[in-house]
Each structure stands twice: as structure tokens, then as C-alpha cells.
Amino acid sequence: MVWTPLHAQIHRTIRSRRLFERDQHLLVAVSGGQDSLCLIKLLLDLQPKWGWHLGIAHCDHRWRTDSEANAHHVKNLALSLGIPFYLQTANEPLNSEAKARNWRYQALSAITLANNYQYIVTGHTASDRAETLLYNLMRGTGADGLQALTWQRPLKADMMLVRPLLEVTRQQTQQFCQDFHLPIWEDSTNQDVKYARNRIRQELIPYLQANFNPNVESALAQTAELLQAEVEYLEQAAQQLREAATEQGENDLIRLNRRILQIAPLALQRRVMRQVLLQILTDAPNFEHIEKLTALINAPNRSQTDPFPGGAIAQVQENWIYINHKS
């Protein structure tokens, strides 16, 4: 087996970030594209050192005319590598990116659960991270969206999604696949600039590279990395503040102590309110919802919000904000 600098890098990343321990069961999500092929080859080569049990999962969204052939291709690859293979096929063609993604994570979770894996591993790269950051920036997400893909994310109890290639660019995975003659399945939809994601990849990033910074992908991925640690820190601080300020009243009534919230910085006030809204609303709260609730921290007595989706109303009474979330 040829040991490359990329092998060494990923080995170090897994160890220092404690992404996986020894002897664990890892389900690797393989689309057949260059990133996931690079991923499976690296993990397979590192396996003797770590004693992992690897499996390959493929999800057929039935989106493209060649999707069945793509699934076959990945199956044959798994067979030739001697790795257990799991296939999930959508009941009906999933023709939007968001639908396909939702279904894919459900399908991967189902395979993981049924076959006793602890981890789902994907081939997201630093390039994906840079693109996601730009995409989210333009849509107006706060710092949380800009951390853009994290190394680990719990999907369910005892099920972790892990992305070991977040410091590797797409150019590197391409080179690696070439060097080892890995059989890449080219996804025709990746070229289609009808999708916002592809326009960022095909047009925006090359423009930024040519005109601003040739290493813009790594620079953006690093920004995401810094933000991730800051977001984690702020979320923890906000949680402590929320616990200190909250009293769970009777009948689905939440009471927030304004005195405690008033002396906190605005960044934490907003995060507390977002956490509270996450509890109450069925959909993720937006900027306006959070601002409305945050404004009550310093508003005159008896101020109140108009109803949030679902009907909850927040109201100031002296030192307290009352939120009745079943009204």
C-alpha cells in the first residue's frame, strides 16, 4: 500500500479531533464521485491501524437517468474491495436538492440503525465548506450558518455524522483519485448551472480565485473553522444564561427574568431568545422573530408581541417576560 501525505494528514486529523476511536463500525456514504471515493480509499488504507469495521452505503435518488447504473457501479466497487454494501432506493424520483438530501439522511440513518453502525461518514471537503459558507452568507444566515458544515454532528442518539475531509480541497481529492486510478462516476448534474450550488462552484469560486485570492477555498474554510469554535462557545454561554433566566411556569407558560437578561450582552440575549423560540416554534425561528422577542428585554411594562406562528404570544409583566406557547 502506498502511503501519501494525504493518508498521514487524515490519520492525524482523525486522531487529534477524535473523530473515531479504534474498532468502531463506520458506515461510509459513497456517491461514486471523487470525494467519497477518495474517502473510502483513505479509510480502507487506515483500517489496519485502527481496526475499524467499514461498510459502504449508497442512496439512489432516482433523479438522473443513470442513477441505477451509478448504484451498480458503487456496488461493484464495494464487492471488489470486500466491504459490505447497503443500497437504499427512493420510492419515487426525488427531483429537488433539498428533498433528495432529506431523504438521503433518513435512508443513511435507517441503514446505520439496522446494521449496528455508530457513525455515518461523508466526503464533504473544504471546497464544500467554502461553497456552503458563501451560499449561507448570501442568504443572510448568522454565524451559525457560516460555520458551514461541522466535523461532527449528532443525527440521532448514538449516531454521529462525521466529515473527515473538511481540510482537503476538491482539487486534492481529484489528484488522489487520479494517482490511484479510482473509478469516479461523473455526476452530470454537477455541471448544471441551473442549481445555485453549481454556479457557486463553477462560476463564483473561480472568479474569486482569479481576481481576489487563489486560495479562497481554504481561506473560507478556515473562516468557517474559526466560527465553529466561536459559535460553540456562544451557544454554551447562552444556554447557561437561559437556564439562569428561565422559570418553567404552569400550563405551558415560560417565564424569563428580564433583570438577568438585561445585563447580558446583546449577542447572548439574541441566542437565548432563539433557543426559547426553538422550543416553541415548529419551524426554525427567523431574524424577525428573534428581534421581536429580544426587544421585550428592555421594553416598557405590558408590552407584548403579536402572535408567533402557532399562536404563542410573549408579554412583559414587570421584571418578567411571559410566553404562553399553547395559546
Ligand SMILES: Nc1ncnc2c1ncn2[C@@H]1O[C@H](COP(=O)(O)OP(=O)(O)OP(=O)(O)O)[C@@H](O)[C@H]1O
Ligand atoms: N447518492 C449518495 N449516496 C451516498 N452518499 C452520498 C450520495 N450523495 C452524496 N453522498 C455523500 O454526501 C457527501 C456530499 O455530497 P454532495 O456535496 O453531493 O451532497 P450535498 O447534497 O451537498 O450534501 P449536504 O447537504 O450534506 O451538504 C458525499 O461526499 C457522500 O459522502
